[in-house]
Amino acid sequence: MATKSKPQNQCDGCTLCCKVPYVSELKKPVNTLCVHCQLNVGCKIYKARPQSCRDYTCLYITDNLSKDLKPNECHVVFEKLKNAPVFLALIDPDFPDSLDNPVVTNQIFKLLREHFSIVTTVGQGSTKNIILAEDTTKEEVWRHITIAYKLINF
Numbered sequence: 001m002a003t004k005s006k007p008q009n010q011c012d013g014c015t016l017c018c019k020v021p022y023v024s025e026l027k028k029p030v031n032t033l034c035v036h037c038q039l040n041v042g043c044k045i046y047k048a049r050p051q052s053c054r055d056y057t058c059l060y061i062t063d064n065l066s067k068d069l070k071p072n073e074c075h076v077v078f079e080k081l082k083n084a085p086v087f088l089a090l091i092d093p094d095f096p097d098s099l100d101n102p103v104v105t106n107q108i109f110k111l112l113r114e115h116f117s118i119v120t121t122v123g124q125g126s127t128k129n130i131i132l133a134e135d136t137t138k139e140e141v142w143r144h145i146t147i148a149y150k151l152i153n154f
């Protein structure tokens with residue numbers, strides 16, 4: 001008998017990644033809704049969106065996470081750094097305690113077991129916490145971040 005596969009996650013209704021990260025091409029500050037975003041709908045310039053928006057990878061979509069980890073539900077965007085064993089956990093500043101949510105904590109433990117380090121942040125200039133994977137150093141994680149962001153506006 002054929003088994004039903006889980007439907008692929010979609011953004012439907014979530015626009016958190018158009019709010020929390022910095023977008024260099026647009027000089028969009030962190031924690032500010034992009035001028036091109038229609039809140040809870042999506043990008044109004046989707047076909048012409050900047051490269052960093054195209055490169056962005058949201059774990060909820062790529063790994064088809066459970067619905068309770070949808071960013072606009074759990075208030076955390078898990079973003080994978082390109083070519084590095086590091087995730088950013090960008091917390092919606094309107095919900096600063098979101099790391100206390102057990103589904104978020106469990107996801108962080110899962111990433112650690114998969115040997116990813118996690119950098120949590122609630123915005124530019126805020127304290128960033130690094131949760132280190134086994135056998136990794138802070139310096140190594142910062143080196144990856146420096147390469148990915150050239151430490152500009154992170």
Ligand code: SF4
Nearest residue numbers: 011014015017058071
């Ligand atoms: S954070 Fe993820 S689910 Fe939400 S709009 Fe962005 S890509 Fe879609």
Ligand code: SF4
Nearest residue numbers: 018034036037043053
């Ligand atoms: S350009 Fe579009 S995809 Fe990029 S942050 Fe703005 S609304 Fe989001």
